Amino acid sequence: MPGPVRDLLQQRLTEVRGRIEAAARRSGRAGGEITIVAVTKSVTAATAACLPELGLFDLGENRPQELWKKAAAIPQARWHLIGHLQRNKIERTVPRVALIHSVDSLRLLAALDEFGRRTQPVPILLQFNCSRESSKQGFPPEEADILAEQLPHYPGLNILGLMTMAAWQSNPQDTRPVFAELRQLRERLRQRTGLSLPHLSMGMSHDFEVAVEEGATMVRLGSVLFAGLEATSAES
Numbered sequence: 001m002p003g004p005v006r007d008l009l010q011q012r013l014t015e016v017r018g019r020i021e022a023a024a025r026r027s028g029r030a031g032g033e034i035t036i037v038a039v040t041k042s043v044t045a046a047t048a049a050c051l052p053e054l055g056l057f058d059l060g061e062n063r064p065q066e067l068w069k070k071a072a073a074i075p076q077a078r079w080h081l082i083g084h085l086q087r088n089k090i091e092r093t094v095p096r097v098a099l100i101h102s103v104d105s106l107r108l109l110a111a112l113d114e115f116g117r118r119t120q121p122v123p124i125l126l127q128f129n130c131s132r133e134s135s136k137q138g139f140p141p142e143e144a145d146i147l148a149e150q151l152p153h154y155p156g157l158n159i160l161g162l163m164t165m166a167a168w169q170s171n172p173q174d175t176r177p178v179f180a181e182l183r184q185l186r187e188r189l190r191q192r193t194g195l196s197l198p199h200l201s202m203g204m205s206h207d208f209e210v211a212v213e214e215g216a217t218m219v220r221l222g223s224v225l226f227a228g229l230e231a232t233s234a235e236s
Helices: 003-026 064-073 087-096 106-118 141-153 172-193 208-213 229-235
Strands: 035-039 058-061 078-081 099-103 122-127 157-163 199-201 218-221
Touching: 003 035, 003 208, 003 229, 058 064, 064 078, 064 087, 087 106, 099 106, 099 157, 106 122, 106 141, 106 157, 141 172, 157 172, 172 199, 172 208, 199 218, 208 218
Parallel strands: 035 058, 035 218, 058 078, 078 099, 099 122, 122 157, 157 199
Antiparallel strands: none
C-alpha cells in the first residue's frame, strides 16, 4: 500500500483513539476498554491490510461474501460480521469470524445454535432495534423478557453481549437515549439469565463518542477512518 495512504490511516487512527480515550474518561473508564472494529466495506483488501500493521486487528464487514474474501486476504485480522447473516451462509461464515454482532431473530439463533452444537459454541451478540426504525433489523426491546426465557436453551452459542444502531442524527447527542436503552437492556438480561454479557457494540463514525460515554465496549467505525482513502490510493 502506498505510503500516503498508510500515513493518513495512521493519523486518523491516532485521532480516533484520542477521542475514544477522552470519551471513556468522561464515563469513568479507560480507553483501552473499548475495541475499535474497523468497518472495511468501502475499501479494498489492500487498504484494510494496513490496519493490522498499525496495531488494529479487529476488522468488520457487512456482507458475508465480502468477509470471506477479505478474511482470506488478511488472515491475521480478527473478523467481525456486523451485517445480516442468512442461515444458508452460516457454514462458510462462522469458521471465519471472531464475533457475529447481528443475531437478530429466533430462527437465526436456533440455526447458529445447531451449528455450534456440532462444532464449538458460536460467539455472538444479540441485535436490538432500539431506534425502532422499520428499516433496521433486530429484536424489539419490548421482547427482551421473552428472549431471556429462550437464551438458556442454546448451548451451542456463546452470547457475549448486545448490539444496536442509532438513527442518524444531525446532533450526535440525540442518539444518547438509544445507547442508554441498550445498556439498560443488558442489565435486564443479565438479571434474568445470569449471563455476564460483557460487550455492548454500539456507536459508529458519527456518534461513537456518545456511545462510549453510555458504555460501549465496541465501536464500529468506517468513514471516520477510510473516507477518501481509495481516491488517495488512485492518485498516489
